[in-house]
Amino acid sequence: MLNDYICKMHNLLTKYSTEIVLILPCRYDIMKTTNVKVYQYEKGKKMYSGLKVLLCDDSLMIIKKMGDVLKSLGVSVLQTALDGEQAVKLFKLTKPDVVFMDQVMPNKTGLEALKEIKAYHPDAIVFMLSSMGTISKREEAEKLGARGFLQKPVSADDVKTILELVKAELESKNEE
């Protein structure tokens, strides 16, 4: 089911080039009924076009709020996972440029998902996203290879700063 969905999404992506953001609901029960939403952006708004973002949070509110911010910043592809297991699966399937990962999630916690993603792809850029920004959690995340830790509530500026960093990093990599 999920694979069908991803394939459909990739086909759409190829068809519409990078001016499109896809919102992919990854909860199985809503996948049956939800169609892929396609967002088209006006020129000049595509600040971070070319960036593929994976957003993992079990809260529909965060998915919507963060999703709105990411969409307004013009990222090309936005995928969402509602638990840690989905996050790992989606990462492996789509290799996003940057991952925003909630800490407290069902099935697998954000740190468990982070660990698996880094084992699969050591260069993965993952930012933790949590209200529980204790020093020990931050250190644990850092040890497991997280690039940074965002304390909830997250502001649009925080997200923008991160996308800016990721974009610069990818560009310098491409130049090499």
Place this chain on the structure above:
Amino acid sequence: MLTQLFGNYLLKQHLVSPSHLIEALRESSSTRVKLGVLAIDAGLMTPEQVDEIHELQRIMDKRIGDLMVEKGYLSPEQIAVLLKSQKSGHLILGQALIDNGHMTTAQFADAIRQFKIDNNITDDDFYDVKDELTEKMLGRFYKLNGNVAGEEHLVEYVSLLFKNLIRFVGDDFVPNKIEKLDTTASGAKQRIRHGLSAITIIDADENTMVEFASRFSNESLSMNDDYTKACISEFLNLHNGLFAVKLSNNEGLEIELEPQKYYEQMDLSGLGNL
């Protein structure tokens, strides 16, 4: 937080109705505390003197402070000091209730005096509202019988909760005393474990849930749908996360949170007695 505690006091003493209280709390951002209320609060004038000044002002077109000095009730220095406390939330609330005609000056004078006595608050406390005072007052407000595991963290939890409510949802609420819940509830739930074991739940009627979620998400939500429930749950998760940070920073106590979830029906019969 003094505002909400004072609001609770007014409700408990049946001095105002819940709807009048909420109305006054909502208007507080546009309410300016007048000198009369400040002088009563500081114990420098009686309600009769304040009413007299207000009566004089109606016929004499003079500034209220000038009239108070002329009548010899206050010195200009005292007025200057009083004006500094103009932003105290509980006084703003009192002023809004007086302005709306829900309370007389004399009723306010009695209420504020009794509230201070009951809560053992000095005038100095009021001019210097710090976390310490809030926690001290909440500690008196939320007392358990001493045999509930983790109850030493209750006041810390509640005072942060009220701060987060004010920060993310609104200040127009009043706290209630602790009581044992019915055996079932519906709403958001999150379990805290490891360093501290607790179950946290947000339960409310549907209208309250919708209003709560609308304010927290800054969107106009109209019905109790999945998104509304997700917003309520996320508030609980956000608050508990911030509580975890506070516990870790202040006491070095590390806790874990389980994923938050919204339940239509929760069985609470297995919970311990308070």
